[in-house]
Amino acid sequence: xxxxxxxxxxxxxxxxxxxxxxxxxxxxxxxxxxxxxxxxxxxxxxxxxxxxxxxxxxxxxxxxxxxxxxxxxxxxxxxxxxxxxxxxxxxxxxxxxxxxxxxxxxxxxxxxxxxxxxxxxxxxxxxxxxxxxxxxxxxxxxxxxxxxxxxxxxxxxxxxxxxxxxxxxxxxxxxxxxxxxxxxxxxxxxxxxxxxxxxxxxxxxxxxxxxxxxxxxxxxxxxxxxxxx
Amino acid sequence: xxxxxxxxxxxxxxxxxxxxxxxxxxxxxxxxxxxxxxxxxxxxxxxxxxxxxxxxxxxxxxxxxxxxxxxxxxxxxxxxxxxxxxxxxxxxxxxxxxxxxxxxxxxxxx
Numbered sequence: 001x002x003x004x005x006x007x008x009x010x011x012x013x014x015x016x017x018x019x020x021x022x023x024x025x026x027x028x029x030x031x032x033x034x035x036x037x038x039x040x041x042x043x044x045x046x047x048x049x050x051x052x053x054x055x056x057x058x059x060x061x062x063x064x065x066x067x068x069x070x071x072x073x074x075x076x077x078x079x080x081x082x083x084x085x086x087x088x089x090x091x092x093x094x095x096x097x098x099x100x101x102x103x104x105x106x107x108x109x110x111x112x113x114x115x116x117x118x119x120x121x122x123x124x125x126x127x128x129x130x131x132x133x134x135x136x137x138x139x140x141x142x143x144x145x146x147x148x149x150x151x152x153x154x155x156x157x158x159x160x161x162x163x164x165x166x167x168x169x170x171x172x173x174x175x176x177x178x179x180x181x182x183x184x185x186x187x188x189x190x191x192x193x194x195x196x197x198x199x200x201x202x203x204x205x206x207x208x209x210x211x212x213x214x215x216x217x218x219x220x221x222x223x224x225x226x227x228x229x
Numbered sequence: 230x231x232x233x234x235x236x237x238x239x240x241x242x243x244x245x246x247x248x249x250x251x252x253x254x255x256x257x258x259x260x261x262x263x264x265x266x267x268x269x270x271x272x273x274x275x276x277x278x279x280x281x282x283x284x285x286x287x288x289x290x291x292x293x294x295x296x297x298x299x300x301x302x303x304x305x306x307x308x309x310x311x312x313x314x315x316x317x318x319x320x321x322x323x324x325x326x327x328x329x330x331x332x333x334x335x336x337x338x339x
Contacts, residue, residue, distance in 0.1 A: 024294075025278075028255065028304045032274050035256040057273040067279035076286060143288060143311075 001037065002051070004030035011061040016069050025068060033057070083144030088155030091135035091206070095156050098131070099124045120197045128202055131156075132209030140217045149217075153210030157203040164195060240280055241289075242323055243270055245308065245316045248290060252307035255281060281306060289315050 008030045015022050033054055040050035058064055102123055109121045132153040139149040151158075243262050247253065253261060258281075259272040272280075284290045289312035292304045308316075 024304070027302070029274060029278060031254075031301070031303055032256045032278075036274070058275045060275075064275045064279070067275075068282060071279040071282040072286065074283075074286075079286070 001034075001047075004034045004037075008033065011058075012065050012068075015065050017072060021072070079143060082142035083139045083148045084152050084155075087135040087138035087142070087144075087149075087152035090138065091131050091152065092156040092159055094134070095124070095128060095131045095206075098127055120201060125202060125205055128205035129209030129212070132206035133213035134209075135206075136210040136213035137217065140214065146214050146218075149214055150207065150210050153206050153213075154203050157199055157206060160202075161199055164199065238319070239270070239323070240272070240276070241284060242316075242319050244280065244284065245289065245312055245319065248306060248308040248312070249316065252305045254295075254303035254305050256303075258306065284312075288312075 005026060008026045012026065012029070015025065017025065036057065037050050037054040040053050041047070045053065099121060102121060107121060107123055135152045135155065136149040139152040140146075144152065243266070244258065247258060247261050247265065255274075255277055259277050263271050281290065281292070285292055285306070288309055290306045291309050292306045294302055295305045296302050
């Protein structure tokens with residue numbers, strides 16, 4: 001009897017999946033082939049005939065490899081778009097638009113004191129749980145898991161964090177090009193202070209909204225499921 | 230020649246219907262479908278697994294590794310609540326299609 005696992009591994013070589021997933025596919029297909037072969041043998045087929053009938057289940061291994069990849073990835077990409085990118089960007093755009101609208105209406109960031117004086121736009125902060133819950137709701141409606149929904153919720157903060165982290169080396173490079181001596185401790189304090197006001201606190205507000213949407217959605221689905229059962 | 234869309238639809242209905250009775254691993258699933266349809270529907274490995282993986286990605290079914298009494302590890306598939314939800318409209322659609330085809334063939338023979 002051939003080593004089915006090795007046979008599948010060789011014939012499906014180049015399967016473009018991550019290592020763990022590839023191992024699972026190899027193991028599953030090998031197990032299927034092994035059972036087919038054993039069944040043919042029990043029916044009275046010779047070793048060679050059993051082997052031929054078993055292998056005849058796959059006419060084209062390249063085609064199978066392509067189909068498996070498509071099945072595993074195609075839907076994943078579509079789901080990611082529906083469950084993370086669309087709700088995430090929507091949360092980001094809506095919260096940013098609301099912030100601009102507030103500032104255009106004359107609302108100014110308030111000075112608060114944590115690590116030195118920092119600023120925070122209070123009405124915007126109050127609106128964030130709503131935007132967070134909206135992002136989470138859209139993600140959950142698209143079939144997203146709780147984790148994905150919460151990730152979509154805090155997407156604006158992740159985007160701002162990336163921007164903050166980019167600003168830091170860019171600022172240092174500008175100072176270096178200009179030849180001026182930058183004081184790292186001042187830059188770090190400013191980053192920390194603004195990071196709290198514009199990242200951590202808004203992140204917590206968005207998460208609060210996201211969590212409530214997740215809890216409400218789960219409660220609603222479980223009560224709906226109970227009715228169906 | 231049956232169009233791939235129709236083939237896929239019947240195959241999905243078959244898998245969801247059989248899994249409604251309980252979890253099964255791929256090989257047993259194919260055997261069960263073949264037996265219950267008197268051999269009319271047969272799944273080779275090449276047809277079965279891409280479909281199972283697609284249905285799993287759509288969260289209609291969920292696969293998990295289990296060890297049988299003889300120590301063999303197999304990936305068992307079970308119906309998810311989303312799969313159960315998908316099954317009833319799918320059944321209705323196919324029943325309607327078959328009724329329509331029956332009416333059509335009766336008219337054609339009359």
